[in-house]
Amino acid sequence: MNFVLIFLITIFSLSLFFYGRSKxxxxxxxxxxxxxxxxxxxGYYLVLWCSIPSLxxxxxxxxxxPVIIKSIIIETAANxxxxxxxxxxxxxxxxxxxxxYAGTYFGDIDTILKESxxxxxxxxxxxxxxxxxxIFGIVIASVIYSLKKIKNNNKARDDVEVILKGLLFAxxxxxxxxxxxxxxxxxxxxxxxxxxxxxxxxxxxxxxxPQRAFVSDASAITAAEYDELKDAFGFIPLIAGTSFIAFIxxxxxxxxxxxxxxxxxxxxxxxxxxxxxxxxxxxxGIPTVVYGFFAALTVGPFFxxxxxxxxxxxxxxxALAAGLIMGIMIIPYVSSLSDDVINSVPQSLRDGSYAVGAxxxxxxxxxxxxxALPGIIGSVLLAVSRAIGETMIVVMxxxxxxxxxxxxxxxxxxxxxxxxxxxxxxxxFDSPKTQSAFALGLTLFIATLVxxxxxxxAVKKYREKxx
Amino acid sequence: xxxxxxxxxxxxxxxxxxxxxxxxxxxxLLFVLILVHNIFSKGSSAFMKTAINVEVxxxxxxxxxxxxxxxxxxxxADFYDITIESLLKVFPAQDLDQENQLIxxxxxxxxxxxxxxxxxxxxxxxxxxxxxxxASDDIDQLHKGNYPRDLPExxxxxSDFQLIIYDNLVENKKIIKNFNNYFFKxxxxxxxxxxGIGGALIGSFYSIxxxxxxxxxxxxxxxxxxxxxxxxxxxTDFIEININNLAAVPSIVYGLLALxxxxxxxxxxxxxxxxxxITLALMTLxxxxxxxxASLKAVPPSIREGALAVGASKFQSVFHHVVPxxxxxxxxxxxIGLAQALGETAPLILIGMVAFVVDIPSTPIDPSSSLPxxxxxxxxxxxxxFVEKTSATIxxxxxxxxxxxxxxxxxRQKFEKxxx
Numbered sequence: 080m081n082f083v084l085i086f087l088i089t090i091f092s093l094s095l096f097f098y099g100r101s102k103x104x105x106x107x108x109x110x111x112x113x114x115x116x117x118x119x120x121x122g123y124y125l126v127l128w129c130s131i132p133s134l135x136x137x138x139x140x141x142x143x144x145p146v147i148i149k150s151i152i153i154e155t156a157a158n159x160x161x162x163x164x165x166x167x168x169x170x171x172x173x174x175x176x177x178x179x180y181a182g183t184y185f186g187d188i189d190t191i192l193k194e195s196x197x198x199x200x201x202x203x204x205x206x207x208x209x210x211x212x213x214i215f216g217i218v219i220a221s222v223i224y225s226l227k228k229i230k231n232n233n234k235a236r237d238d239v240e241v242i243l244k245g246l247l248f249a250x251x252x253x254x255x256x257x258x259x260x261x262x263x264x265x266x267x268x269x270x271x272x273x274x275x276x277x278x279x280x281x282x283x284x285x286x287x288x289p290q291r292a293f294v295s296d297a298s299a300i301t302a303a304e305y306d307e308l309k310d311a312f313g314f315i316p317l318i319a320g321t322s323f324i325a326f327i328x329x330x331x332x333x334x335x336x337x338x339x340x341x342x343x344x345x346x347x348x349x350x351x352x353x354x355x356x357x358x359x360x361x362x363x364g365i366p367t368v369v370y371g372f373f374a375a376l377t378v379g380p381f382f383x384x385x386x387x388x389x390x391x392x393x394x395x396x397x398a399l400a401a402g403l404i405m406g407i408m409i410i411p412y413v414s415s416l417s418d419d420v421i422n423s424v425p426q427s428l429r430d431g432s433y434a435v436g437a438x439x440x441x442x443x444x445x446x447x448x449x450x451a452l453p454g455i456i457g458s459v460l461l462a463v464s465r466a467i468g469e470t471m472i473v474v475m476x477x478x479x480x481x482x483x484x485x486x487x488x489x490x491x492x493x494x495x496x497x498x499x500x501x502x503x504x505x506x507x508f509d510s511p512k513t514q515s516a517f518a519l520g521l522t523l524f525i526a527t528l529v530x531x532x533x534x535x536x537a538v539k540k541y542r543e544k545x546x
Numbered sequence: 547x548x549x550x551x552x553x554x555x556x557x558x559x560x561x562x563x564x565x566x567x568x569x570x571x572x573x574x575l576l577f578v579l580i581l582v583h584n585i586f587s588k589g590s591s592a593f594m595k596t597a598i599n600v601e602v603x604x605x606x607x608x609x610x611x612x613x614x615x616x617x618x619x620x621x622x623a624d625f626y627d628i629t630i631e632s633l634l635k636v637f638p639a640q641d642l643d644q645e646n647q648l649i650x651x652x653x654x655x656x657x658x659x660x661x662x663x664x665x666x667x668x669x670x671x672x673x674x675x676x677x678x679x680x681a682s683d684d685i686d687q688l689h690k691g692n693y694p695r696d697l698p699e700x701x702x703x704x705s706d707f708q709l710i711i712y713d714n715l716v717e718n719k720k721i722i723k724n725f726n727n728y729f730f731k732x733x734x735x736x737x738x739x740x741x742g743i744g745g746a747l748i749g750s751f752y753s754i755x756x757x758x759x760x761x762x763x764x765x766x767x768x769x770x771x772x773x774x775x776x777x778x779x780x781x782t783d784f785i786e787i788n789i790n791n792l793a794a795v796p797s798i799v800y801g802l803l804a805l806x807x808x809x810x811x812x813x814x815x816x817x818x819x820x821x822x823x824i825t826l827a828l829m830t831l832x833x834x835x836x837x838x839x840a841s842l843k844a845v846p847p848s849i850r851e852g853a854l855a856v857g858a859s860k861f862q863s864v865f866h867h868v869v870p871x872x873x874x875x876x877x878x879x880x881x882i883g884l885a886q887a888l889g890e891t892a893p894l895i896l897i898g899m900v901a902f903v904v905d906i907p908s909t910p911i912d913p914s915s916s917l918p919x920x921x922x923x924x925x926x927x928x929x930x931x932f933v934e935k936t937s938a939t940i941x942x943x944x945x946x947x948x949x950x951x952x953x954x955x956x957x958r959q960k961f962e963k964x965x966x
Contacts, residue, residue, distance in 0.1 A: 142812055145812070145813050146811065146812070146813065149813075236859065240859060240860075240861045243861065244771075244775060244861075246767065247767050247768070247770055247771035247775060248771055248775075250763075250764045250765075250767035250768040250771065251767075251768035251769075251771045251772055251776070251785050252785070253764055253768065253831065254768065254785060254788045254789045254792055254831065254832060254835070255784070255785060255788050257792060257803075257828050257831070258788050258791070258792060260803050260807050260828075261795065261799060261800075261802075261803045264802060264803050264805075264806030264807055265799070265802060265803075265806075267806065268806065334570065335570040335573055335574055336570075337570075338566050338567045338569075338570035338571075339567060339570045339571040339574055341567050342564070342567025342568060342570070342571055343571070345567075346564055346567055346568075355571055355575065358574075358575055358578060359571070359574045359575070359578075361578055362574065362577065362578060364885065364886075364889075364947060364951065365581070365889070365944070365947075366888075366889025366890070366891065366918050366943060366947070367889070367891065367892075368889070368891040368918045368919075368921045368922050369581075369585070369889075369921070369940050369943070369944070370581075371922070371925070372921060372925045372936060372937075372940065373581055373584060373585070375925060376925065376933065377584055407574075407577045410574050410577075411574075414574070438556055438557065438559075438560045439560060439564075440559060440560045440562075440563035440564065441556070441559075441560075443563070444563070461794070464794060467796075468795075468796025468797070468798065468799075469796070470796070470797065470798045470891070470892035471891045471892055471918075471922065474892075474895075474922075475922065475925060475926075495796070495798050495892070498798055498802070498896075499798070499892065499895055499896070502801075502802075502805065502896050503895055503896075503900055516802070517802060517806070520798070520799055520802040523796060523798070523799065524795065524796075524799050527794060527795065527796055528791060528794075528795075531790075531791060531794045532791075535790065
C-alpha cells in the first residue's frame, strides 16, 4: 500500500512539475507580465509542496500505526476477558491475532481471539482507509495552496530555496536525533534497572553473575529474590576486566604506535612514508571480527601451548591474547594521530635545538615530544576509548565469567562482552538481566564520551598553541 | 668520560632510537603479514570440495516413477533407496555398522544431489551414470590434509574402516576435488560441507545498499548545510559537537539503540537486512559527514565568489559549482564509510542477525545473516570444517573491503582537483 502511495505521489509531483512550468509560461504570455523566477522554479515549487508534506505524513503514520493498533487491540482483548499477566503474554496474544488475520494460524481459536481478529481486521481497514483519505487531503490542500501562489507570480526561486534550506537543516538535525535516540533508549531501560537494583550496589558490587537474576515476576520481586539480585550486578569486575584488557592493549599499541609515528614524522623519507603509512592503516581497516577470529583460534591456543611448555597454566581465553590483538588493532590510531601531532610542531623549535648541538634523537626526546605531549596524550586517550568500546575481539577471545584478577594469563570479561552475552538470542522482556545490558551500555557511552571530550580538548588546545 | 666517549655514546643512542622507530614499523607490518598469511593459508582450501565418484543405477522398481514423469512427481519421489543402494556399492561392507560407516562418508544431501542429477538429465530410468557425490566434512578435511590420521581410533572422527575405504578410493582415483559451488550458493548449514555464504552475501548486500540509500543523501545534505549555509550560532555548534561525538560512540551502543527504538518501539522485523541497514546508516552517518565536510571545505572560496559575482543565488553557487567539485571527495568518503559498515559486527549481533538462517533472503525484510556475523557464527562452531569456511569468508570480506578502498582512492586521485 505504502509503495503504491509513494508511487502515486511521485507521479503526481512529476506531472505537476511540467504543469507548473508551462502554466507560468502561458500566464506570463497571456497577461504580458515578467515572471519573478525562471519557469522551472515554479515547477520545483509545486513538486516540493506536493511531495514533502504528504511523504512526511506517510512516514510518521507508518511508524506509529502498528504501535497504536497493537495497544488498541490488546486493550479490547483485555476488555473482552483475555487474561495475560505480563507484556510477553500480551505480545503472544497479539501475534496470534495477527496470524489469524493473515490466515496462517493453525492452533485453537477461541471466541476472544476470533473477536479480536475481527476487530484487528476492522482497525487495519479503518487505518488504511483513513491514511489514504488523509494523504489525498494533504496533497490536494498543499497543491491548491501552491497553485494559488504561483498564479500570483510569487518569487518561486526564493521560496524553493527556503524550502530546500529547511530540508538541509532537517538532515543535519538527524545527528541530534540519533544522539537523543541513544540517550533515551539507554536511559529508559537503565532507569527501570536502577529502580530494581540500587545504583550503589551496581557501581560498587564485586560480583557479576546476571544468569542468577531469574525473577518470576518483575513487577513484584520478593525479598529473597532481591537479596539474590542485589549481589548479582556488581560492576567492579567488569570495569576491572575492561581496563585490564585495555591496559594490555595500550602496552602494545603505545610504544609501537608512538615509535612508528615518530619515525614516520621525523626520519622516514617521503617514499618510505608513502608506502608504510597506508600499510599500517590497513590494520585499522580490518574488521574487528577478523581480529577476534585470529585471537580466538590462533593466538589464544598458541599462548596456551607456550604456557604448557613453560609449565604455566594459561587460559585459552586469556586476557593477554585479547589485549595483544586489540593492541595491534589500535596501533594505527596511535601512530597516525601522533604522526600528525608531531608534524605540526613548528620547525623553529627543532632548529633551535640543533643549533645548540643536540642530535636528532635528543631533539625529539627533549624538545619535540614535550612540545607535542598534549596532542600525544589526546591521541592515546582516543585509542583508550576505542579499546574499551571494542566488542568483537573480546567477545570472541576473552572469557565470559567475571573474575577479579590481575593475572594476564587468566580469563576476564569486559563490559561489551557482557552486553552481547546478555542480549544475544532470546531475551526476556522487563527482566533486570536484560535491563542491565542497557545500564552497561549507558556506562560505556558515558565513559567513552568523557574520554573523547578530554582527548578532543587536549588536541584542540595543543593545536591552538602552535597555530 | 672523555669528550670523544660521550659523543660516541650520544651517537649510538641516536642510532638506537632510530632503530626502535624502524623496528616498530616493521613489527606493525609483520602483524599485517602474519594475519593475512594465517587467514589465507587456512581459508584457501575452502574454495575446493572433495567429491566421490559413485555409479548410480536408476532402478525403476526402487524409484516407483515412470519415464516422462513431471517435475513435481520427481521432486516428490523417494530417492532414498536408490541413494543407499548406490553408496553401498562403493565398497563391500560386512555388517550394518560398516554400512552406516560407509554411508557416513558422504554428505547428508547425497539423495538431493542424485535427485538433482536425475532432474537435469532426461530419461535416466533404467540407466547407469557416474555421479560426483560430495563427501562428508570429515573426508573432505582428511583429503585436504587438515586432519591428522595417526591418532588412535577412539580420538578420531574417522574410523579405521572408513580410512580403509578412503585409501581404496584414493587408489582407484575415485576421489576428486571440485570447485566448491556450495560455498557461494548455499545458506548456512549445520554440516560444514553444505554450509555456504550465499545467504550472508545477499544479506550484507541488502544491508549495505539500504545503508547507502539512507546515509549518503542525508550526510551530503547535512554537510552542505553545516559547511555552506549554517549561521555561526549555538545550534550549529551543538550539531557539530554532536556529530564528532557520534563518530566516536562504540558501535555496540548503536546496536542497543536499534534494539530499543527499531525493534521494541517501531517493531520492525528482527534479524532482517532492513533493520541492519538502518542501524549501519545511523552509525556511518557521522563518519561520512566528516570527510564530506572536509571535501566541501577544500573547494576554494573563489569558486563561490565567482558564481555569486555573475548573479547566481547562494543556492546556485553551492549546487552548481561547489558540490560538483566536492563530489569525488564526498564519494570516496562515503565508500570508506560503507566499507567500515560492511565489516561491522557487534550491532548486527544485537539485532538478532545471529539467528541460524538456512534460506537465502529474497527481500530485505527476510531474516538473514551478513558476512561478518557469519564469521562470528562459524568461529563458534566446533567442527573442523568450519575453520576453513570461516577463513574463506574472511577472505571474501577482505577482498570486498580492498576493492572498496581502492575504488575510493581511485575516485579521489582521478577526479579530485588540487587547489593550490
